[in-house]
Amino acid sequence: MDPYKLKKDFPVLDDETLIYLDTAASSLKPKQVIKKLDEYYEKYSVNVHRGVYNLSYVATEMYEDSRNKVSAFINADFNEIIFTRGASSALNLVATSYGLNNLSSTDEIIVSELEHHSQVLPWQNVSNITKAKLVYVPLNKEGRITIENFKKVLNENTKVVALNYISNVMGYIAPIKEIIKLSHEVGAIVSVDAAQAAPHKRIDVKDLDCDFLSFSGHKMLGPTGIGVLYGKSKLLDEMPPIEFGGDMNDNVDLYEASWKEIPYKFETGTPGIAGAIGLGAAIDYIESIGLEEIAIHEKELKDYTIKKLEELKDITVYNKTAETGIITFNIDGVHPHDAVTFFDGDNICMRAGHHCAQLIIKWLEVVATLRVSFYLYNTVEDCDKFVESVKNARDFFKSVGF
Amino acid sequence: MNDLETLYRQVIMDHYKNPRNKGLLSSSGYKTIHIKNPTCGDDITIQSLVEDGIVKDVRHDGTGCSICCSSASVMSETLIGKTKEDAEKISEAYINMLTNKEYDENVDLEEAIVYQGVRKFPARVKCASIAWKAFQGTLESE
Numbered sequence: 001m002d003p004y005k006l007k008k009d010f011p012v013l014d015d016e017t018l019i020y021l022d023t024a025a026s027s028l029k030p031k032q033v034i035k036k037l038d039e040y041y042e043k044y045s046v047n048v049h050r051g052v053y054n055l056s057y058v059a060t061e062m063y064e065d066s067r068n069k070v071s072a073f074i075n076a077d078f079n080e081i082i083f084t085r086g087a088s089s090a091l092n093l094v095a096t097s098y099g100l101n102n103l104s105s106t107d108e109i110i111v112s113e114l115e116h117h118s119q120v121l122p123w124q125n126v127s128n129i130t131k132a133k134l135v136y137v138p139l140n141k142e143g144r145i146t147i148e149n150f151k152k153v154l155n156e157n158t159k160v161v162a163l164n165y166i167s168n169v170m171g172y173i174a175p176i177k178e179i180i181k182l183s184h185e186v187g188a189i190v191s192v193d194a195a196q197a198a199p200h201k202r203i204d205v206k207d208l209d210c211d212f213l214s215f216s217g218h219k220m221l222g223p224t225g226i227g228v229l230y231g232k233s234k235l236l237d238e239m240p241p242i243e244f245g246g247d248m249n250d251n252v253d254l255y256e257a258s259w260k261e262i263p264y265k266f267e268t269g270t271p272g273i274a275g276a277i278g279l280g281a282a283i284d285y286i287e288s289i290g291l292e293e294i295a296i297h298e299k300e301l302k303d304y305t306i307k308k309l310e311e312l313k314d315i316t317v318y319n320k321t322a323e324t325g326i327i328t329f330n331i332d333g334v335h336p337h338d339a340v341t342f343f344d345g346d347n348i349c350m351r352a353g354h355h356c357a358q359l360i361i362k363w364l365e366v367v368a369t370l371r372v373s374f375y376l377y378n379t380v381e382d383c384d385k386f387v388e389s390v391k392n393a394r395d396f397f398k399s400v401g402f
Numbered sequence: 403m404n405d406l407e408t409l410y411r412q413v414i415m416d417h418y419k420n421p422r423n424k425g426l427l428s429s430s431g432y433k434t435i436h437i438k439n440p441t442c443g444d445d446i447t448i449q450s451l452v453e454d455g456i457v458k459d460v461r462h463d464g465t466g467c468s469i470c471c472s473s474a475s476v477m478s479e480t481l482i483g484k485t486k487e488d489a490e491k492i493s494e495a496y497i498n499m500l501t502n503k504e505y506d507e508n509v510d511l512e513e514a515i516v517y518q519g520v521r522k523f524p525a526r527v528k529c530a531s532i533a534w535k536a537f538q539g540t541l542e543s544e
Contacts, residue, residue, distance in 0.1 A: 062418040337467035
């Protein structure tokens, strides 16, 4: 894998002074994906599943071909792939459809403080409505979900386990396969938030045996506004739709209607056609490089950067042992929002704040953090410039009196 | 980084390190508004006491970045003692200045004028305006 060559595929990086370190929020998009979006809009920008004319047939074929690519990407069956607006709406679909219809006050839902808001809040809502108990896995000293701690909260009342595969703040990989195995032993289902995993790690839903798994297109080189929910067909078959309207129905009568088979009963309205097709192109791009190669590259950059940061005084890194390309840190005594303006001045894009995960920020007992995240288009030079900027930022803020 | 340096070297650091009128009061007559910017974590509460059409006191408390916290302090010094009408005018002019809208340049923004430097950092405009928006809220709740 040659990041210098790959960089040329990303038009945003035509500005050679730009250093993009915010992939965990959203990745940049390669021209192969942009071209695919253009192709849809320029050549067959019509609706799917409806038109009985050739152009609509072409659009439908392209849309469904992307579903094929997604199912192959995570080793799922074709009808187990539901296109959504993003990981958030996929996770919400599970909570609203499965959670609200299957849980009651004697049941328990396991989540953690390491979750993104889009995983924990839908289940908080289910808990409030059904009175099922929301239970948090105690995190270990490093802030990780461990099997030992998971066993402490898992019991016969557990009906749902809703956890992340890779944390968007700490970059830790959760022992999700073993968690799934243990959960199934007590009869619980597991919904995996894979938004940070899908772009960086090979996922095999059959090997994991997860019940649901969600991810977004835009974090893995694809367009915004498209995401994926994988669900086991026997669960999806039993679940009611949460949105009603065109395309998802079968027969419609005055007072009742019936629904299409999965996945279509969960896809009402005109879907994100261009987005889905673009996601297919993003998967092709990733597969042409290899997820394993990408992961190794990110981890190398992260380890290299951590080593450099460790040489600097007054910098606190919160996740030194992370297995992936995410670094969460602060410049001591400097509010992250002040710091990030300095980095912006050096044309470095990175995140400051809660990262949509207030629970882990509170767990860390800080007001907010800075975060950088690496991807296939980042280079050692990016890391060097970033570390230099950290040093200059620290010196600048000290010099003005922080 | 000259723009940034200018911004921080002026009033901001002084008020960030030594905030004036900080801390909330539970005395009667104070109107209180709490505003949060959940994306960055700025969390500010502003109180105002208006008597006989005069802004007698402005208090602030909360957590946030230096621009957010200092602007609350500068605001309190700028507005205490002004008539309610003038305070409204100053607040409006300040927020319009920050957001690059037309504003009445005859309105004396006093020390708060340094925050025009924030316009060079559009991502930070919210930080500099949150306390003032909360103050406007306290007047509306009169």
